[in-house]
Amino acid sequence: MEIYFFYMFAGGMIITSLLMVTRANVIHAALLLVLTFFFLAGVFVLAGAEFLAAVQILLYAGGIMVLYLFSIMLMNVEVAVRMRQWHRQGVVVFVAVVLLGLQIWAVLGEVEFAAPKQWEWSLGATPGNVEAIGAVLYTKFLFPFEVASVLLLAAMIGAIVLAKRRIER
Amino acid sequence: MSNMPLLTLITFLPAAGAVIIMLFMKKEQTKAIKGFATAVAVLDFLISLPLWFQFDQSEAGFQFVEKVSWIPTIGVSYFVGIDGISVLLVLLTTLTMIVGVVCSYTAIEEREKEYYVCLLLLATGMLGTFIALDIFLFYVFFEVTLVPMYFLIGVWGGPRKLYAAIKFFLYTLFGSVLMLLGILAFYFANFKMGTGTLTFDLVELYGVGPKIPLSLQIWIFLAFFIGFAIKVPMFPFHTWLPDAHVEAPTAGSVILAGILLKMGTYGFVRFALPLLPQASQVFVPFMVLLSIIGIIYGALVAMAQTDIKKLVAYSSVSHLGFVMLGIFALNDQGVLGGQLQMINHGISTGALFLLVGVVYERRHTRLISDYGGLSKVVPVYTVLFAITMLSSIGLPGLNGFVGEFLILIGAFKKSYVYAAFAVIGIVLGAAYMLWLFQRVFFGNLDNPENEKLTDCNTREVLYLLPLIILMFWIGLYPKPFLGRMEASVKKVVKMVNAAEAPQKAALGKMTKLEKR
Amino acid sequence: MIELAWLIPVFPVIGVLINGLFGRHVGEKAGPIASVMAGLSLLVVLGIASQMIFGAGGSHTVPLWTWVEAGSFSASMSFLIDPLSTIMLLVVAGVGFLVHVYAVGYMHGDPGYPRFFTYLNLFMLSMFLLVLGDNYLVMFVGWEGVGLCSYLLIGFWYEKQSASDAGKKAFIVNRIGDAGFLLGMFLIWTLTGSLTYTEVFQAAPEMSAAMASAVGLLLFVGAVGKSAQIPLYVWLPDAMEGPTPVSALIHAATMVTAGVYMVARTSPIYVMGPDAMSVIAIVGALTGLFAASIGLVQNDIKRVLAYSTVSQLGFMFMALGVGAFAAGIFHLMTHAFFKGLLFLGSGSVIHALHHAPEDQQQDMRYMGGLKDKMPVTYWTFLIGAVAIAGVPPLAGFWSKDEILANAFFTGHYTVWIMGTVAAFMTAFYMFRLIFMTFHGEMRVDHHAREHIHESPATMTVPLIILAVLSVIGGVIPGFPPEAGWIHRFLAPSLAKVPAGGHATDQGVHLMNAAAGGGHSGPAVVLLIILAIAVAVGGIALAWHMYVRDTEAPNRLYERFRGLYRLLLEKYYIDEIYQACIVEPTYKLMRGLWTFDAKVVDGAVNGSSLITVISSRFSGIFDLRTVDGAVNGTASFIRFFSQVFKYLQSGMVQNYLFVMLLGIFVMLSAYLFR
């Protein structure tokens, strides 16, 4: 059952992301990426990471992507639609990417995975995924967590400084 | 409380304050900067107060010790602590910092932000010097003080500030580099002949001194001597002092006289004496000679000055001659007196510079001949100056006397000749100070510009008041001060004198060798 | 009562604080406040004294707090009440109080009124400390303290250059003495391990004569400074620049006698060092004669009194030097009465003349005939003069006679002769002063004449009290000579010259006889008669020269012009000091300053110059050779960077593509490993 859901979500992701990459209209691209993230959240739920799935929707879709839309609306994007969309190195890159894909395919073919570890998980179980993540995040990864918060602060200040209108003196 | 790194806190709080001012305060907000600097200084003083109250008087060793390995490969550690010798200096430093900051409110009118940053950084350097128990760390802090002081003189100084600043910097740097050589020599001597470990840990090294042969000790002592003697400054190395004092802003002079000079004498007591006991004893006549020359010479040259600050600067030479005399009397009374005199000199001469700064700020001249008859227009100032002057010339009942008396009694114990020459300094001290006082305050008010002088305002009285109170306190009841120093000083004296026997043995060997 | 001794210095402290801190608000009330404080101290002193005199006596220590403690050295802030300090306290507190009261009137209207009384109370405090201390260190505190107050009070009118000069001179000369005192203290401490009197004196008998003499001489240097003996007396005449009450209190009655007190206090050590005592005796006698001779010709009323004071102090030291400690203290006391009286009297005269031109106020040549205008002043002054001249039964006679008798009987005949001559001179110059000031025609400036008046009650009452004391202050404690009450009272505090000491056998015999009940025999009677004769002779000569035959002084002047000049100019001692000590010091200091600036600092600057020059040379080398190599390397690198710079396209995606290729290469490496 769940493998079909997986294929459904994975297929949706691949299609939407391909569409996203090829769009000329930035708004469409962004909305398509939101859709990609929905599917991704589905994949996460299937992998037993429902907290991460919720975070994905809340932060990525509800936060970051809104930020994108917001910024896009602030900018003059209609001009870009009528311009050349592809970079001059496009063809070379495409070849290289395809080659890289083949290479990854080859690498994956070599790798043997051991049997997955058994893990009790089900949607709605208590104590569930949230507690488990919390227990790891605030003990073992407390320091990285704090570092991440500092990073966020730095990014916030950086963004404000960069985007602020220079006041003429 | 006992686990709190109190000393580290005290030492680095000013630096933290400096960083905050540097980063977060705008140049134009001078009021906020002053307020903040004052708050930092006051807070630093407040958190240093536990050192006074929690200090165990009976303990001769180090207290409030913190030790963290720093550069383990060469045996350097962040090792701090205080004993009776340094506790009062630390407190004096924190107190002087308050005074230094407060007295600069109106004296400094440009680049105020940088000024207070320098001042606070300087505080960290000085405090670190007094608490360091690792010779390497000591050296680091010793050098750190040079930089802010250089800027204080060079940026906010008087007309010849650049000359004075460079002279101060190069001269002291020259000395301290030689001292570094001495430190390294001792370090390797310890590795070869002492504990066999690479360490800068003072407590470990204390025991090593007597094992080092006298010939080497003498060289190391000479290196130390030049380093510290320039800082003190002792007789032939003193010429940077008048220049630096005269050109420095008031707070700079106060700190220079109050604290920086003490780093030299402190260095002798902390390092030269206990680390090189035999050499110290060998050098006693030499050191005493220089001290006495310093006392008399400084006093005589002070008398010849026409500039008030220069006069006070030369008086410092004379007073520090007393301190050195006391230290090299190598007995309880002398070293205790020397220690107390360090504090006294910090208070009295600091106050004198403050007072000079007060009129300088109003009249922008320091020439004695520009003044005269001031006591008519500025009575409060006159009284404060009189008390400070009397403290400086060692009137009993004020602080200067107790120190001088103990130094002289110690010197007398060593040899009556020393004391006999040193007392001349007392007479001359009275002469130049009273003459100064007479020329500035007595007589007719013949310079019309002086008529407009305003008396000390509340702020000035307030920052002088603690110093005046201390003068009386030490003068009338010095026991809390002497009591805190006594155990540690006795220990140092014992360490030096205990090494007498091996020294004689070594000398005997040397003579034998020569005979052969 | 004795345990309340700590109260004595407390009252002046209160006075100092009130007048010093709130002087501006207190204003003219400062005088009464200070006087009340001095009076309260006097009350306590009287209480203690009554207990000491009528009670058990003995010596009592009042400990306060441990002052300085360093290793084996320890000195405490404690007071000692014994007969000696009791007498001193009485003198200090008594005369001090009277002078306070006097000054309330005398200083009226002075702009520095509160300041004056602050200083005066500060002086009382210091003097009490000096007298009360139970060890040398506390005494030294007071010693320096009175020196400071003396400095402040001499320079009280600081606008006057001469006044501030005189103050400075006093302090510095005193400092020279103090240096000796300090060294003496150090020596005492090294010898006995203590500075407390009782402990020192217990150990004193073990001292060798040489060491005891050394201690004695060093301490005596201090006493010479403070008590204005040769060669350090020069400050005292100059000190007359201060207000007259100050001259009376500090420079006549109390402070200058501190040296006497100190020597008397140290008597147990002195008796061990005969050489020191001889020196003291000779210095005292010399000073007595020398100062008296100067006093003969001075015209300034206060200067005459000043030289008289120096001379009388010489008498006291004479007494100490010959071992008659009690007589010295006795003379100290009587001298305090009559010299205080004389100074206050002269102050009264000056006060009356303060409308006269500045340079005439104190000059006797511009006085005369004041007797009728100022009766109280005149009569009290006369009593003082008679007392100092040594006419029985006034105070001076008893003490001075004892001193001379002791000098004679201990075999110091030279000293005795000098003393007798000095006594003669004393009588002469005192009455010269009286006659020039109060008798004869009035030579006062015309404008000032109508302003001459008797002084107010606050000034005359102290005069009267002191006059009474001058009359009875000698006979009551000092009769019979050599065995009076004061001798018995002081005996526990003072040491006796031991047998086999420096005195001749006869002297010892006589002295011991004296202790048993006074001198007897014809020699004593003869001496007394001689003393009276000398006094009366001096008075008579003065009367002859200044009342009967007023031309006599001029005739003498014509004949002994050189001698007169020498005396008038005080033997040129000041000038000699100026030329031999002060000027060389100035020269030395200027020379050293030049040396410092040119040689010591020159060496520093020279070394920097050498460094700069050598750095020039190395700079050239650096530029040509070392820097050349560096530049070569740089141009080499520049050439290659010209080629490779084109790799930097400035397009992010190019760079990213290279990254992608990097991944490609890495994976290839993994695959084809």
Next chain:
Amino acid sequence: MDMALEVAVAAIKIFIVVNVVQLVVAYMIYVERKVIAHAQLRLGPMRVGWHGLLQPIADGLKLFLKEDIVPDKADRIVFVLAPVMVLVPALVVYAVLPFSATFYITQINIGLFFVLAISSLGVFGVVMAGWASNSKYSLLGALRSAAQMLSYEIFLGFSVIGPLMLAGSLNLQEIVHAQRDVWFVFYQPVAFIVFFVAALAETNRAPFDLPEAETELVAGFHTEYSGMKFAFFFLAEYASMMVISTIGIVLFFGGWEGPDFIPLPGFVWYCLKLGAFMFVFIWLRATLPRYRYDQLMRVGWKFMFPLVMLNIFLTGFLKYLFL
């Protein structure tokens, strides 16, 4: 077979809930009109049915039958998708809301988180609508809306942390159970105030209805919409009001639980509380003037944000001390 049954039951539940919600929403509009009318001393709709009770149905019919207009310059796809993107998240959230002890569609362990996540998507619809309309008013409304909702989502998220810390679970049913004794509003008054203000802002209700301010932006992001698409926006707004009210009830007012001494079924309690909440929403709209945009942001960042942070710290501290 079980799975098929499960799916069927779920489908039935969803159908019921969605339709009931539609109906309730329709009548909410009626109630609002009535309440506001009475607040303004008017009568409101009176003609259609008794006291205008049938008015919503008439309105619905009108909207159904209206012409569906898409502006020429509009981005067609996005323009059409936008109302859907608004309504769907609002309805999806109902999947986890507890209406009574037994009546709910499902319960998951990240329930509250799920609610926040899904409802945060509502902003997309607004932004899409605003942008796709290709109209200045709409774009401005969308921009305002994006900023406002993004900001207030943060306070909303932070304000629920207080009750969450007390309840110790994200599961909405468990949160309700945790309040059997005392409602969290008594423990967390500050959190509730912040929550309520943020809820107003999240749902674009007065006094925070800046994105659709009729007087400034001519109804803002949905200026160009009409007919059924417009009805979707309307439905979505009221649906999300109900959602947010439900969350408020669950977090602060004990959910469907009522005092024991009044024996009413849980669902009735829920309806009463919801009614009260909705009334307050309407009441506020009738009472308060609109905020200015800068005021809105200032209140949010400079007042609410510190307040709610303080609340979290305080709660944690007190919990550490007493629980």
Next chain:
Amino acid sequence: MIPMTHFLVLGAILFLIGAAGVLMRRNAIIILLSIELMLNAVNVTFVGFSRHLADMTGQVFGIFVITVAACEAAVGLAILIALNRDRTMVNVDEVNLLKW
């Protein structure tokens, strides 16, 4: 049970699509969006491994990746806004002043 390889393949495909987008497109916003896609491709791998190894670390790192993505988005968009304001350009290959 979804096999591990599925996650990896999905991750790889998304990553390559993202990479292609980053390298081939000129529009800066699309590039940023592609970067987001790449980051999420990594997340897929993380979560897959977390599932496979029954270890929470993968999910925790997912959260960190989202954090980094947020930072990247904020700063990247700020740069774009600044660029757009000053130069009115959205194409990355026009921003090439930083060369030789």
